[in-house]
Amino acid sequence: MSTATFERSDPQLLSVGYRLTGSVVAALGIAADGGSTSDPADRLVRTVRAALAALQAVAVRKQTYTGPWLPEPIVLEPDSFEDPLASAVAGDGARLATMVALESLSPTTRISYVLRDCFGTDAGQIAGALAISADKVNRLADKGAGLMADTLQPDSIEDHNEVVAQGVLALTLGDMESLAALAHPDLTYLADSNGVTRSATGPIVGSATVLRLLSTVMTRYGSEMTRHTRPVLINGEMGLLTDAGIREQSPLHRRVTALAVSGGKIVAVYDLSNPDKLTGTPLFR
Structure with missing residues (x-):
């Protein structure tokens, strides 16, 4: 039985909370609450209950949300390696493309998959926290693993950063031919603004x-x-922050732009300008 994850609080619980919820604010709350108890089993139950509440609240909010819903990004300066939030996104499991894919899972499937497959938590322990059987946890986790295996598999961070740097340079120079060579034919653009800024209200597909x-x-x-x-x-991973101090509906409105790179090609552009999605990051406080 692996209880290592829940024998520690920050920063490990911060990583768990973020992977479970896709919310910086919720992850910080989970880490703080988990740190208030010394019992690993109690910490697991608290984490699962808080994650379920956060995911259920998101499901309700999505019903009236304008446009695509993306997870909250964790945006840091390039040299912020010692920031506790940096540890929450260390490794491939919390890269934005992966977090986007996790949004497609139901709350119980996501919790079962993330805790069992990503953090090595025993299915029986998860079952107790979710008030379901261990067999059901395993079925849900297997389902989540299968769905995640069929989603975008991002390149290494080093390869990602190289392609992004090339793409940004080409766009800045107006070299659309070079940019087109970096783009996957099915390149998808997703803008998360909730109507606060002028953005596409649905996916734009095709390079x-x-x-x-x-x-x-x-x-x-x-x-x-x-x-x-x-x-x-x-x-x-490398992305872009735009902030001209303009609050009107304009591309110069504060926003972050992330790219997903797979097979050496840019396969997705994630444009986040909804202020509510940026409040959990130190650069926007």
């Missing part, structure tokens, strides 16, 4: 369509965006 959108934005706002955009770490 030609996405690149046309990016070209239009750069033609109109390129010089300003270049001036007010800088590299940051988004869930441990």
Whole structure:
């Protein structure tokens, strides 16, 4: 029986909470609450209950949410390796593309899969916290593992950062031919704004369509965006932060842009500008 995860609090519980919920705020709450008890079993129960409550609240909110829903990113300066939040996204399991895939799982499937397969928690212990049988936990975890295996498998962080750097340079120079060579034919653009900023309210699919959108934005706002955009770490990998101090509905509105890279190609663009999704990150406090 593995209880190691729940014999510690921060920063391990912070990582568990974030992987379970996709919320920085919820993860911080889980870590704080877990740190208030010295009993690993009690800590597990508290973690599961808090995660279930957070995921159920998200399910309700999604019903009236405008546009795509993405997990909250953890955005840090490139040299923030000692920040506790950096440890929460260490390794491949909390990369944004993986966190996006986790959003497709039901709450109990996500909890069973993440705790059993990602943190080595015994199915019987999870069962006690979820008030279901260990067999059901294993079935749910197996289902989650199968679904996750069929989703995007991101490249290594080193390869990711190299492709992103090439893509950003090409976009900045207006070299759309080079950018097109880096884009997967089924490149998907997802904008999470909840209608607060002017963004697409549904997925945009296809490299030609996405690149046309990016070209239009750069033609109109390129010089300003270049001036007010800088590299940051988004869930441990290179991404972009744009903040021109503008709060109107404009591409210059505060936002973070993350890319998913697989097979050496950019397969997804995640554009997050909903202020509610950025409050859990120190750069936006």
